[in-house]
Amino acid sequence: MTLDPAQPSLIAVKGLSKQFDLSPPWWARLLTGAQRRVLKAVDDVTFDIPRGKTLGLVGESGCGKSTVARCVTNLMVPTSGRVDFNFGGAVEPSTALSPEGRRKVQMIFQDPYSSLNPRWPISKTIAEPLKVFGLKTSRAEIRDEVRLLLETVGLHADDAHKYPHQFSGGQRQRICIARALACRSEFLVLDEPTSALDVSVQAQILNVMLELQARLHLTFLFISHDLSVIFQMSDYVGVMYLGRLVEIGPTAEVFRRPRHPYTQLLLQTVPRTNLVGQIRAPLSGEVPSPIKPPGGCSFHPRCPHVMDVCRSVAPKQTQSGAELVACHLAAG
Amino acid sequence: MTASPAGHALSVRNLSVEFPSGRGRLLAIDDVSFDVAPGEILGLVGESGAGKSLTGSAIIGLIEPPGRIASGEILLAGRRIDNLDDTQMRHVRGREIGMIFQDPRTSLNPLFTVSRQLTDTIREHRPMSATAARQEALRLLEMVGIPAAAQRLDSYPHEFSGGMCQRVVIALALAAGPRLIIADEPTTALDVSTQAQIMKVMKDLCKSSGSAMMLITHSMGVIAALADRVAVMYAGRIVEIGPVADVILHPRHPYSKGLIASIPSLEQKMARFSQIDGAMPRLGRWPGGCSFHPRCPSRMDVCSTVRPELTEKGNAMMACWLDAS
Numbered sequence: 001m002t003l004d005p006a007q008p009s010l011i012a013v014k015g016l017s018k019q020f021d022l023s024p025p026w027w028a029r030l031l032t033g034a035q036r037r038v039l040k041a042v043d044d045v046t047f048d049i050p051r052g053k054t055l056g057l058v059g060e061s062g063c064g065k066s067t068v069a070r071c072v073t074n075l076m077v078p079t080s081g082r083v084d085f086n087f088g089g090a091v092e093p094s095t096a097l098s099p100e101g102r103r104k105v106q107m108i109f110q111d112p113y114s115s116l117n118p119r120w121p122i123s124k125t126i127a128e129p130l131k132v133f134g135l136k137t138s139r140a141e142i143r144d145e146v147r148l149l150l151e152t153v154g155l156h157a158d159d160a161h162k163y164p165h166q167f168s169g170g171q172r173q174r175i176c177i178a179r180a181l182a183c184r185s186e187f188l189v190l191d192e193p194t195s196a197l198d199v200s201v202q203a204q205i206l207n208v209m210l211e212l213q214a215r216l217h218l219t220f221l222f223i224s225h226d227l228s229v230i231f232q233m234s235d236y237v238g239v240m241y242l243g244r245l246v247e248i249g250p251t252a253e254v255f256r257r258p259r260h261p262y263t264q265l266l267l268q269t270v271p272r273t274n275l276v277g278q279i280r281a282p283l284s285g286e287v288p289s290p291i292k293p294p295g296g297c298s299f300h301p302r303c304p305h306v307m308d309v310c311r312s313v314a315p316k317q318t319q320s321g322a323e324l325v326a327c328h329l330a331a332g
Numbered sequence: 333m334t335a336s337p338a339g340h341a342l343s344v345r346n347l348s349v350e351f352p353s354g355r356g357r358l359l360a361i362d363d364v365s366f367d368v369a370p371g372e373i374l375g376l377v378g379e380s381g382a383g384k385s386l387t388g389s390a391i392i393g394l395i396e397p398p399g400r401i402a403s404g405e406i407l408l409a410g411r412r413i414d415n416l417d418d419t420q421m422r423h424v425r426g427r428e429i430g431m432i433f434q435d436p437r438t439s440l441n442p443l444f445t446v447s448r449q450l451t452d453t454i455r456e457h458r459p460m461s462a463t464a465a466r467q468e469a470l471r472l473l474e475m476v477g478i479p480a481a482a483q484r485l486d487s488y489p490h491e492f493s494g495g496m497c498q499r500v501v502i503a504l505a506l507a508a509g510p511r512l513i514i515a516d517e518p519t520t521a522l523d524v525s526t527q528a529q530i531m532k533v534m535k536d537l538c539k540s541s542g543s544a545m546m547l548i549t550h551s552m553g554v555i556a557a558l559a560d561r562v563a564v565m566y567a568g569r570i571v572e573i574g575p576v577a578d579v580i581l582h583p584r585h586p587y588s589k590g591l592i593a594s595i596p597s598l599e600q601k602m603a604r605f606s607q608i609d610g611a612m613p614r615l616g617r618w619p620g621g622c623s624f625h626p627r628c629p630s631r632m633d634v635c636s637t638v639r640p641e642l643t644e645k646g647n648a649m650m651a652c653w654l655d656a657s
Contacts, residue, residue, distance in 0.1 A: 060523035168611050198379040198550060203594035203605035210604065225524070228596040232605065255598070269528040271553030273595060276577045279532045279557045286493050286526055 003236050003250070007050035008086065010187055010219045011072065016081035018042040018067050022291065039291050041067040043243040044081070046317075049187075049236070054213070054220040056234030056251065058227060058266075060287050064243040065223045069191045072221060073107050087186060103133045106180035110192035112172035116164040122175050123160035126150070129182045149178040153208055170201035174208060181212070189221045194229065206233060227270050231255050239263045242290055242298040249323025259325045261303045297328065305329055340367040340407070341511050341544030342391070347404035349383075349390050351615070358616040360386055360399065362568040365642075368512065368544040373535070375559030375576065376548045377591075379612050382565040384548045388514045390414075391546070392429055393421045409511055427457040430505030430543070432534075434517035436497035439504075440489040446473070446500050447485040450507060457508035472503040476533050495526035502533060509541065516548045531558055552595055556580050564588045567612060567623040574648025585650045586628045622653065630654060 002009055023029060023036040042064040049055045057065045070076040072083050074094045083094035085101055092101045109115045116125055126146045130136045136145050147157035153174040164172055173193060180188055190209070194202040206229065212218060222233050230237055231251060238248040239260065247260040258264045268280050285302045288294055294301050300310040309328050320330045349361040361383045368374045376384045389395050391406055393416070406414040413424055425431075433439045441449055450469035454460060460468065466485070473481035476499040489497055498518065505513055515534065519527040535558055538545050547559055555562050556576060563573040564587065572585040583589045590608035610627040613619065619626055625635040632653055640651045 060525065170611060199552070200379060200591055200594045200608040201611060203596075203607035204609075206596075206605050207607055226596070227524070228598045231598055232596045232602060252601070266524060267598075269525050270598065271527070271531070271551070271557045272598060273552045273556045273580050273592065274599070276556045276580060279528055279535060284529075286495050287523065 002048050002050075003055070003248075004050045004053070007053070009048035010051040010086060011221075012048040012084045012086070013068075013072065014046050014082050014084070016042055016045045016068065016071055016083065017079045018064075018071055018076060019079045037291055040243050040293070041290065042071065042078075045240075045243075045245045046081075047238055047245065047248055049219055049221060051219055052213075052217045053235040054222050054233055056230035056237040057221065057223045057240060058225065058230045058237060059240035060225060062242075062287060062290060063240040064290075065225075065240055066191055067243075068240075069107065069189045069221065069223055073105055073189050074102075075107075085187070099133070103129070103183045104186040105189070106183055106185040106187070107189040107191065108173070108176050108180055108193050110195050112169055112176055112196065113164075115176055116172060118164050121161050121163055122150075122167075125164075125175065126160075126179050126182050129179065133183060135182075135184065145182070149182055150175075152181065152212070153178045154204075168201075169197050170205055173197065173205050177205075177208060177212070181216075185218070187219045187221070189223070191223045192225070193222075195224065195226070202229070209233070227255075227266065239266070242287065242293050244298065244326060245317070245324075246299065246326050247323060249321070253322050257321075259320050259323060259330050260299075260327050261305050261329070262299050265302075265304075297326075339369070341370045341372070341409060342368040342546070343405075343407040343410075344387075344391070345405040345407070347387070347390060347406065348402040349386055349395060349399060350402040351399045353616065355616055357402070359402070360568055360615055361390065363404075364565075364568075364570055365404075366563055366570065366573060368546060370511070370544050371539060371542045372561065373538055373545045373547055373559045375555035375562040376546060376565060377550060377552060377555055377562060378565035379550065379591075381612055381615065383568040384550075384565055385516055387565075388516050388546060388548050391512075392425055392431065392514060394425075423457075426453060426510075427508045428511050430508070430510040430513040432498075432501055432505050432513065432515040432518045435521050436494060436501045437489065439501045440497060442489055445486050445488055446492075450500075450504060453504055453507040468507075469503075472506060473500070475506070475537065476500070476503045477529070478503075493526075495522055495530060498522060498526075498530050499533065502530075502537070506537060506541065506543070510543055513538070513543050513545045514548070515545060517550070518547070519554055520549065520551070527554070534558065552580060552592060564591065567618050568615075569623070569651065570642060571624065571652070572648060572650040573642070574646075574650075578647045584645060584648065584654075585652050586630055586654070587624045588650075590627075590629075622651070 018041045020039040022039055024034050059065050071078045085092045087104055123146050126149055127142050130142050130145055136142045146160055150157050155174055194205050224230050234251045237251045237254045238245050241262050247263050258267055296312045297310045297315050300306045315326045315328045317324045317326045318331045344366050347364045348359055350357045350359050378384050390401055401414055405412055447469050451465040454465045454468050470481055478499055519530050559576045562576045562579045563570045566587050572579055572588045583592050593606040608627055621636040621638055622640050625631045634653050640653050642649045642651045
């Protein structure tokens, strides 16, 4: 399904799977008779994002959110499935992106302390993509562009000569955004971009992202474990559990009427400041190991609505209103 | 807040912590006072660098040198503990004050079984035979909600998940029946669904054992769910302290207001996030007067020159010149 048939999608992910082989080496398997162990980090994930919109991916640690981000940006090669970009010209698969296409796909990471080169002044960091992609050539042009980019993300143009350690966490995340924008990117993958920041700084950074998206018509894949950030930032939201997309649809729909029991429980357990003194319905159990996921629907051991079929048959994604849900309940 | 100090599990009086540096002595905690009653959970919130964790370290006497307590008193059930020597302090730590840290994996020794770590702690503080201590360890694990505790007693920490490890750390903190538990970001490393479980365990245990708890966290949601009272810290000082319902639902200090407003809502979609402009100044660059004044939307002339003290306002106390007269 396409999330918005009226809008052309900028990125389409089809049946994406990524497996990691954690088996002992072949000789050890031969000697000890140990079995192969395969971790299915991402299992048959399909989605698309309309141009200019944000898809939020939410889930607990180990559910495969970041692996999706890495496969989309071609930092990892998927085991199966494909990722196609459409920047207005021909459709390009992520594994064979033209240099032009690669420039348009950029990523912002969680930790702004480790994603900037500590030995480079930030002007050099931001100028690098300009030089690499040949967007600006003369020194004066590059200098002016760097100053402009810094001001775009709310920093002082005179700070260009400073080094990363002279900035706070929030300011560093702004620098990372400026570097991504320097490429004139059209699609940004944001992997927990504010998880390392304090709430008041988080609000500043999210505001910068919202302004830039509106102004430059950017498309975001926004990954976070924080449901309220996802609710505020995304047009569409996908909920992941143990490598699978269990529910995807328009944000307002999913949050107002979550259809998958996992989404329902997730929304119930999140601590809210308007509910003083209440700890709500603790979800029993924990996320099982992705190496040995439970058979059938992987959520069945924790599901309050578990049926017999859930233990044996993995549910297929089915349309339910404007959403896609992978649950036997929704299938009726 | 008017009861005699002896009635409190913990009383902190005018605590200041300083770090000597090339630019003179830097005050990281500046004249902080609060009390915690037995069975009460006091939340301590603020941005990183506000001095929340340092306040916790000062209470258990584990400030990293060259930092030191410059002035003030810390009373545990009416007895001063800030001037004890190392040997005496060792008996207080663990016996009378239990600790829960952020990362459960680094709080446990990976080379020892859970039962060994529990029985060692129990026997260190309470005279008990090895068998009795093992029974006690089992009781503690069952109390914190570890399923099939008897089978898991001899497991190593790596055999437990993050949430289960945190339960073991809570069991360790409770092993000697402390008067006070200091929990420093106890649920930050855990997932939302596990977080709710751990919060429930902590709240139930505090209420049933009568231990007081100091809950240090940056998450207002965790504070709202767990704490009875909350203190908001900014730049080494408490700017507002009061019952959790008053402070979180009706904050009065401009910093608490800004902090609470900047939490993304799950109820209503906003076009823009409410933000506090600027960032908390670094240690040693705290401005004069009220240290929040450069970022404050309602600052007045007096704010940049005279420091406001904590004064009673209804149920809560706040340090602000707004409607001070």
